[in-house]
Amino acid sequence: MNNIKKLRNLKGITSKELSEKTGIPYDTLKNYEYNRREPSGKYLVALEKYFNKTGEYILGISNEEYQSSAHYDKETMDAVDESWIPLFSTITSSLKTNDPLTQKLFFNIMVELKAILTSSYMTNYQKSESISLLHDIVTGLLLSIDRAVVHVDDSPIDKDRIANYKQQRVKEYSQLLDTFFNNFNS
Secondary structure, three states: OOOHHHHHHHHOOOHHHHHHHHOOOHHHHHHHHOOOOOOOHHHHHHHHHHHOOOHHHHOOOOOOOOOOOHHHOHHHHHHHHHHHHHHHHHHHHHHHOOOHHHHHHHHHHHHHHHHHHHOOOOOHHHHHHHHHHHHHHHHHHHHHHHHHHHOOOOOHHHHHHHHHHHHHHHHHHHHHHHHHHHHHHO
Protein backbone atom coordinates (compact mmCIF):
# COMPACT_ATOMS: atom_id res chain seq x y z
CA MET A 1 0.00 0.00 0.00
CA ASN A 2 1.46 3.38 -1.01
CA ASN A 3 1.60 6.56 1.07
CA ILE A 4 0.18 9.05 -1.46
CA LYS A 5 -3.17 9.57 0.24
CA LYS A 6 -1.53 9.75 3.68
CA LEU A 7 0.98 12.37 2.47
CA ARG A 8 -1.77 14.36 0.74
CA ASN A 9 -3.88 14.35 3.91
CA LEU A 10 -0.87 15.47 5.98
CA LYS A 11 -0.53 18.45 3.63
CA GLY A 12 -4.23 19.16 4.10
CA ILE A 13 -5.03 19.28 0.39
CA THR A 14 -7.57 17.56 -1.81
CA SER A 15 -6.80 15.12 -4.61
CA LYS A 16 -7.81 17.81 -7.07
CA GLU A 17 -5.31 20.27 -5.54
CA LEU A 18 -2.55 17.65 -5.61
CA SER A 19 -3.41 16.95 -9.23
CA GLU A 20 -3.06 20.64 -10.08
CA LYS A 21 0.17 21.08 -8.14
CA THR A 22 1.91 18.04 -9.63
CA GLY A 23 0.44 17.95 -13.13
CA ILE A 24 -0.86 14.43 -12.60
CA PRO A 25 -4.34 13.95 -14.10
CA TYR A 26 -6.97 13.70 -11.36
CA ASP A 27 -8.27 10.24 -12.42
CA THR A 28 -4.72 8.90 -12.62
CA LEU A 29 -3.95 10.24 -9.15
CA LYS A 30 -7.08 8.61 -7.71
CA ASN A 31 -5.96 5.29 -9.23
CA TYR A 32 -2.62 5.72 -7.46
CA GLU A 33 -4.25 6.60 -4.13
CA TYR A 34 -6.47 3.51 -4.23
CA ASN A 35 -3.56 1.29 -5.31
CA ARG A 36 -5.16 0.39 -8.63
CA ARG A 37 -2.02 1.56 -10.45
CA GLU A 38 1.55 2.57 -9.61
CA PRO A 39 2.89 5.96 -10.62
CA SER A 40 4.93 6.12 -13.82
CA GLY A 41 8.49 7.40 -13.50
CA LYS A 42 7.49 10.92 -14.58
CA TYR A 43 4.64 11.16 -12.08
CA LEU A 44 6.62 9.52 -9.30
CA VAL A 45 9.29 12.21 -9.71
CA ALA A 46 6.56 14.89 -9.52
CA LEU A 47 5.30 13.34 -6.27
CA GLU A 48 8.85 13.05 -4.88
CA LYS A 49 9.47 16.74 -5.57
CA TYR A 50 6.13 17.87 -4.19
CA PHE A 51 6.25 15.83 -0.98
CA ASN A 52 10.06 15.93 -0.61
CA LYS A 53 10.07 12.18 0.03
CA THR A 54 11.78 9.24 -1.63
CA GLY A 55 9.96 7.32 -4.34
CA GLU A 56 10.32 4.16 -2.25
CA TYR A 57 8.56 5.84 0.66
CA ILE A 58 5.78 7.19 -1.55
CA LEU A 59 5.25 3.72 -3.01
CA GLY A 60 5.22 2.16 0.48
CA ILE A 61 8.31 0.05 -0.26
CA SER A 62 10.50 1.69 2.40
CA ASN A 63 10.12 3.60 5.64
CA GLU A 64 13.05 5.84 4.60
CA GLU A 65 11.30 9.15 3.90
CA TYR A 66 14.23 11.31 2.82
CA GLN A 67 16.66 10.91 -0.02
CA SER A 68 20.20 10.26 1.03
CA SER A 69 22.55 12.52 -0.86
CA ALA A 70 26.22 13.14 -1.47
CA HIS A 71 25.69 16.32 0.55
CA TYR A 72 25.21 14.14 3.63
CA ASP A 73 28.41 12.21 3.07
CA LYS A 74 30.50 12.72 6.23
CA GLU A 75 33.68 13.51 4.33
CA THR A 76 31.93 16.11 2.17
CA MET A 77 30.17 17.68 5.14
CA ASP A 78 33.43 17.83 7.12
CA ALA A 79 35.04 19.72 4.23
CA VAL A 80 32.06 22.09 4.07
CA ASP A 81 32.20 22.64 7.84
CA GLU A 82 35.92 23.44 7.64
CA SER A 83 35.25 26.00 4.89
CA TRP A 84 32.63 28.10 6.70
CA ILE A 85 34.90 30.11 8.98
CA PRO A 86 37.50 30.97 6.30
CA LEU A 87 34.71 31.74 3.82
CA PHE A 88 32.94 34.17 6.15
CA SER A 89 36.26 35.67 7.23
CA THR A 90 37.02 36.44 3.57
CA ILE A 91 33.52 37.85 3.02
CA THR A 92 33.77 40.03 6.14
CA SER A 93 37.16 41.39 5.07
CA SER A 94 35.89 42.09 1.56
CA LEU A 95 32.74 43.80 2.84
CA LYS A 96 34.81 46.25 4.88
CA THR A 97 36.20 47.66 1.63
CA ASN A 98 32.72 48.16 0.14
CA ASP A 99 30.37 51.08 0.58
CA PRO A 100 27.80 51.09 3.43
CA LEU A 101 24.89 50.33 1.08
CA THR A 102 26.59 47.14 -0.16
CA GLN A 103 27.28 46.13 3.43
CA LYS A 104 23.64 46.75 4.39
CA LEU A 105 22.32 44.80 1.40
CA PHE A 106 24.57 41.85 2.20
CA PHE A 107 23.43 41.93 5.82
CA ASN A 108 19.78 41.95 4.68
CA ILE A 109 20.40 38.93 2.46
CA MET A 110 21.98 37.07 5.38
CA VAL A 111 18.99 37.92 7.62
CA GLU A 112 16.61 36.57 4.96
CA LEU A 113 18.71 33.40 4.55
CA LYS A 114 18.58 32.86 8.31
CA ALA A 115 14.79 33.31 8.21
CA ILE A 116 14.48 30.69 5.47
CA LEU A 117 16.78 28.18 7.15
CA THR A 118 15.21 28.51 10.59
CA SER A 119 11.59 28.71 9.42
CA SER A 120 9.34 26.29 11.29
CA TYR A 121 6.46 26.57 8.82
CA MET A 122 8.41 25.71 5.66
CA THR A 123 9.13 22.13 4.66
CA ASN A 124 12.71 21.13 3.87
CA TYR A 125 11.68 21.00 0.24
CA GLN A 126 10.38 24.59 0.36
CA LYS A 127 13.57 25.73 2.08
CA SER A 128 15.66 23.96 -0.54
CA GLU A 129 13.62 25.47 -3.39
CA SER A 130 13.90 28.95 -1.86
CA ILE A 131 17.67 28.70 -1.47
CA SER A 132 17.94 27.24 -4.97
CA LEU A 133 15.96 30.15 -6.44
CA LEU A 134 18.12 32.65 -4.59
CA HIS A 135 21.23 30.85 -5.86
CA ASP A 136 19.93 31.04 -9.44
CA ILE A 137 19.24 34.77 -9.11
CA VAL A 138 22.71 35.53 -7.77
CA THR A 139 24.42 33.21 -10.27
CA GLY A 140 22.46 34.83 -13.10
CA LEU A 141 23.64 38.25 -11.99
CA LEU A 142 27.27 37.17 -11.89
CA LEU A 143 27.13 35.45 -15.27
CA SER A 144 25.40 38.46 -16.79
CA ILE A 145 28.11 40.82 -15.55
CA ASP A 146 30.90 38.43 -16.62
CA ARG A 147 29.48 38.29 -20.16
CA ALA A 148 29.51 42.08 -20.38
CA VAL A 149 33.15 42.23 -19.34
CA VAL A 150 34.24 39.47 -21.74
CA HIS A 151 32.60 41.04 -24.79
CA VAL A 152 34.24 44.46 -24.69
CA ASP A 153 37.79 45.75 -24.95
CA ASP A 154 39.54 47.94 -22.41
CA SER A 155 38.79 51.42 -23.77
CA PRO A 156 37.36 54.13 -21.43
CA ILE A 157 34.06 54.14 -23.33
CA ASP A 158 33.71 50.41 -22.79
CA LYS A 159 34.53 50.79 -19.09
CA ASP A 160 31.65 53.25 -18.78
CA ARG A 161 29.42 50.89 -20.71
CA ILE A 162 30.42 48.04 -18.40
CA ALA A 163 29.71 50.17 -15.32
CA ASN A 164 26.29 51.15 -16.70
CA TYR A 165 25.56 47.54 -17.63
CA LYS A 166 26.53 46.35 -14.14
CA GLN A 167 24.31 48.99 -12.52
CA GLN A 168 21.41 47.98 -14.74
CA ARG A 169 21.90 44.26 -13.99
CA VAL A 170 22.28 44.88 -10.26
CA LYS A 171 19.07 46.93 -10.27
CA GLU A 172 17.19 44.18 -12.17
CA TYR A 173 18.47 41.44 -9.89
CA SER A 174 17.82 43.55 -6.79
CA GLN A 175 14.21 43.78 -7.93
CA LEU A 176 14.16 39.99 -8.41
CA LEU A 177 15.58 39.51 -4.91
CA ASP A 178 13.03 41.94 -3.46
CA THR A 179 10.24 40.00 -5.20
CA PHE A 180 11.73 36.72 -3.93
CA PHE A 181 11.93 37.92 -0.33
CA ASN A 182 8.50 39.58 -0.47
CA ASN A 183 7.00 36.30 -1.70
CA PHE A 184 8.88 34.41 0.99
CA ASN A 185 7.66 36.74 3.74
CA SER A 186 4.04 36.70 2.62
